[in-house]
Every structure is written in structure tokens, then in C-alpha cells.
Amino acid sequence: MTAIDTSLQICEDCDTVYRRRALARGEVARCVRCGAELERHHRLGVDALLALVLTAMIVFVQANIWPIVTLGLNGQQVSSRLWGVIATMWRDRAPVVAVLAAATLFFFPVLRMLLLGLVLVHARRGRRGPGFREAMVALHYLRPWTMSEVFVMGALVAIVKAHMYFEVTANAGIYAYGALMLLVTVFSGVDLRRLWDLTAEPAR
């Protein structure tokens, strides 16, 4: 390890400095002054996280290839994929919604999975790859901007409502998004800040 002192930690919200202690299983350390979370016990190792990221990538590809819903009206069947829905919103003069949907459902998740994968591949060997610092900062800011859970809930509500007018069939794509939603929930519980402690600066 380098000379960085990892026995101290600082509350990100109020800058109080604490001496770090080992946490028990499932334990969460909180700031005494402001109640912000300092650190939580690490259940998933780097290898497990990398496996989760790879799984999420595979599920993500499926969620984008497979149709989400099939609408039937007067004997005609129309299936929609995510990009079909986004293109329809763009044409229907809702470009802001279309851009937001493309960003939060496609581009931000892709960026997040790639950055996390890159960081973890190097972290497995206890190293920081090129761009580690930038990737960690980007991951911090991307975190609230991946909204597959909102999308799945919205899509389910839309499917139930559309059922009154059309024949609606939920397709495999929506289940893939459901699986992705579960994976994202697991990720949200992971404190990525510990990757700073698990890795060393590359030797110059």
C-alpha cells in the first residue's frame, strides 16, 4: 500500500474526522453529528461485483434486443423495443422526454457498467487502472441517473392501462428490465468508495 492513511475517515456531509474501526456483518457506521452514512460492512468482494456487472451487461443487451410489449388492434400486432418507443416519443413532439429516456435508460447505464467494469478489472489485482480517479468521480455522479426501476414501474402501469383499449402482451424485454432493476438495487447497496482503500496508486 501507499502512504495514504486509511485509518481515518471524514464525513462527506459535515467534515467531522473519525478513526475507522472494523465493522461487523451488516453494520453501518454513521456520523454522530449529522447522521450521514460513513461506511457499511462489505459483503460483496471485488470478484462478486465484477460478476454482477457482467451479468447486468448481458441482461442489458437482452433488454434492448427483445421487444418490451406487443400491442394488438383490429388483428394487427405491433411490438415495441426500447428504441422504438424513444423514436415514437421523438416524433410525437416530446423530444425532451425522448432525450431523457435515452439518457437514463441507455447511455448512463452503459457508461456506468463500462466504467465500473473497467475499475473492477484492475481492482481485482489491487491496482488502479488508467483514469481510475475520473471513473470513480463519474460513477459517483451517474449513480442517481440510472432509472430502470422507474421505467419498469411506468411501463407496467402503461401496460395495465392500455389493456382497456388494446390487446397488450408483455414481452421478454420487460422481464429483462425487471431483472436489471433487481441488479441495480443490489449495486445501489454497494459502497464503491472502498475501492479507494482496496487499490494502490500505480507505480511511477
Ligand SMILES: [Zn+2]
Ligand atoms: Zn457528519
